Amino acid sequence: MNFKIIKIAFNNLVKHKGRTIFNIFTFATSALALIVLLGMLKGMYNEAFERTIALDTGHFKIYHKDYISEKDKMPLDKNIKDPYEVIRAIENIPHFVSAAPRIVKNGILSNSKNKTNVIITGIDMDLELKTTDLFKKLKWEYYLNNGVEILIGQRLSELMNNKPGDSLLIYSQTQYKANNLMDVTLKGIYLIGFAVMEKMVVYIPFNFAQDFFDMHGSATEIIIRIDDKRFVPFVKKQIEKILKEKYQELIVRDWTQEAEGLIAGAQADFISYGVLFAILLFLSISIIMNTLTITVFERTAEIGTLRAIGLTKGQIRWMFLWEGILLSLGGAIIGGILVLPIVAYLNIHGMTMPQEIMDKMPFPFESLKSKNYITDWFLTYLICIITGIIGAILPANRAAGTNVVDALKKGVR
Amino acid sequence: MKKILLSLCLIIFFFIFLKAQGKEKIQPTHASNALTKYSREFAISLLKGVDDSMYPEIFQAKMLMETIRKGRQPIKFIYEVYSKGGTKALMEIVFPARDKGKKILLTNNNLWMYIPDVSRPIRLSRNQSFMGSTFSNEDIADSTWEDDYDPSITDEKKDMLLLTLKAKRKDVAYKQIDIWVNKETKVPTEGIYFGLSSKPIKKVYFSNVKEIAGLLRPLNMKMVDLLEEGAYTDVKLLELKELQSIPDYKFDATQLGR
Structure with a gap:
């Protein structure tokens, strides 16, 4: 690992503070939403599963075949x-x-x-x-x-x-x-x-x-x-x-067979929330891709100079990839910290739903309490870093493919 | 003063009496109370007469059915019926327009409903309400009582006889049906359906007796639901034609969409 490249990437981010803050905010929002969403979904379905077992299905039921x-x-x-x-x-x-x-x-x-x-x-x-x-x-x-x-x-x-x-x-x-x-x-x-x-x-x-x-x-x-x-x-x-x-003449069925509707509902909900979150991540990818592409155009001369003083295409590519990784990781860490009070409240107190909504719920649960684990943060960081890398790949390749002579003609600002 | 007190007492007594009359419990008649002057054979022939007076063996009819429930809009249907031998019947709704084309098929105790927009017929449960009425599907399905009930005559009032029908088997819908029948015409006038625990479940009234398709028949029937205050269904026979035969394909569940 070339720490110099990471340092250059970091310095570039510091140099463009406004753009960096905007990108970090995007990732922080995504990370915050992902952690809250994961906790709420797990909490809601964990409560629904436990209450269904306790009130309706038990862990098993025995029937005539x-x-x-x-x-x-x-x-x-x-x-x-x-x-x-x-x-x-x-x-x-x-x-x-x-x-x-x-x-x-x-x-x-x-x-x-x-x-x-x-x-x-x-x-x-x-x-x-x-x-x-x-x-x-x-x-x-x-x-x-x-x-x-x-x-x-x-x-x-x-x-x-x-x-x-x-x-x-x-x-x-x-x-x-x-x-x-x-x-x-x-x-x-x-x-x-x-x-x-x-x-x-x-x-x-x-x-x-x-x-x-x-x-x-x-x-x-x-x-x-x-x-x-x-x-x-x-x-x-x-x-x-x-x-x-x-x-x-008898058979036994476990609660997952008895609560097929609930399990199917949970899976469908996870899929639909997954799609929603994929849209959110796609937006993050687009934003970072757009920002870094603009950066590549703005820094064409700078890239030419770096290439002229000896940086390889691979190093240029990694420099931009590191910018993407640092932006996403920074955003995810900030989002992960900002979400703590929200998560603490939702995990301890939960959300009180109006009685009319609770009445229409097809699953039995008393309150909408989140259930977050430390793994949610690791998962969020991982997803954000991958998103950052994906967003940075195209601009990084473009930067790496810059013609040195053409770039130097533009002059260093 | 004494007169006023006496009048008051009388009024109070009158109201208590009226209330007691209103709350009179309906009890099933014990078959052991059978009147000895009427033989079992006569009771059987009376029951057969009741079954015959309802509908011919093979017929086509048009009926109007109206269900009244407190606080709800009345539900009204007109349907055409084709029936063969008491075990096969096809009912097709012709009114209201939104339900037109829906069909209900009864074949050997199986009930199917065909809805034009749904490709396959739906199997109906016997104890479900029939089209939101106070009749259950089994009330419609079991059109003859002769096979399921043992009759005896347990009471007599002028020209009316109380025909007590006791279920022959455990799988018969009602434990007992008490039905008042005209001695001469063998046309029923009213009846009570009892559950296994001898509680009355439904009351039925027959009226507007006229000769149609060769016999005197009640053209109107009112089924009162004793589980819901003020709920009843009126069925009016609009047309009835006795037929010689109806082809079997008409009662084929796979042909309902045609």
Whole structure:
């Protein structure tokens, strides 16, 4: 590495302060935007993934193997015959935390004045409390016992104007497709901060669901929680082994299969934000290319002189490349420093979104908190340096290709 | 003073009585209460008469369906129906213009909906509402009760008999249907559909009985949804023609777009 060339490049940048500050500002803005964007995207999806696991999918779900192809219809006849026995068979797997049987079926909830479509979920309250975070904020007096009772979400209770103690009607079909309608007492109202679920999903005791759906002890799914989602591949293999040995009619699906929509949404978002950022970087490349090209024209005579006193074409090329690298690195470092208070605020406090926006969110999360790691800065520096080099290549080649005699004719200013 | 107090008491009593009447619980009739003077064979023939009075075996009809729900605009459709043997039916919407051309096909308990702009027919679930009405798809699909229910006669009022239909199997849509039928004409006047837990789900009223296609038939039907206050659907039979046959290709799901 020729430090003299770097020094000349640095001196050139100092000499053209105004232009240098403008270029550094461009890179600083790009670096700042990239770090914030990376943190917000990771934070949003990490929260969405964790909350989806905690509220909806668990780390795994076990189903009857024929259930998945008809999952949209929520068939009750494709069921797990003895769910508690299956839970006992898997509970000794390492990293296992808890599992709970469920019966899930679409239906209608009515207060005799209004009705609404809902997803009726039969749950074993004790096991559900250990397996999901659904009822973490639920008052203990609202816990479902084994009576003919129901829990509805805060949003649904507001829409239907019902309060605990009210009598409601639930309507659905049994596993034999016979219509059923029953009076239920509204035991309590749950609040999870995810409007879609609060409006759509109602919970009834597992034993009551057995009678209501005529299930004879069966469940439509078993939801399983482990201690960390990093162990999902390992635990999945263990569960598959047990199911293969004892319950060939059952299959296990992990949370990524259950939350396919969320994963696809995350990927689509990363791609669209990636495109946005590529445009930002393209602008940075164009700006640096433009600036350095102008510099090459302005410094033609200077380049001729440098060539005349012995600098090779390669050294001239490197001089301009170093100018690009120094500009981008300088900008990235400044951007990386300027972003610190913003990142600190977003990582600690997050952004409060208006309730109307939160209600329309298809994913469950409580607040928009960023999640930045030190690697984000390294990644940003790397991207900025590459951008700087790309932006400097053409002007550097042009400078290297300058004819010495023609350049000297212009005279040194 | 005594008179005023007495009048007040009477007024209060009258209101309590009215309120109690309004809240009267609808209970299903027990089949064990079957009136012994009517044989099982008579009950079966009455049920067959009810099934026959609804529609002929093979027919073409035009119907108007209007659904009323509180706080919402009424939904109105006119559709043409081709039906064969109670197991095959094709309905095509002719009004309103925006829904014209939509078709619903029933073949052997499978329901399909064809929308002109969508190339493939969509399979419908049996318990979904039929075109936003208070009828479910299975109410439309199960046009005859004879195969699914055991009939008995459980009450009698003047010229009306209460026909109690008990589901023969677990996979029948309603656990019980109580239906008042005219003894002479075998035309139904009103009925109640009960769920598995014996709670009433829907009420149906038949009216405007006229002779059409060789039999006395109710031309109007009103289905009241007991889960939603003030929600009902009126169906009016505008035209009915008994046919000798309808070609099978008309009920082919792959031919719906033609």
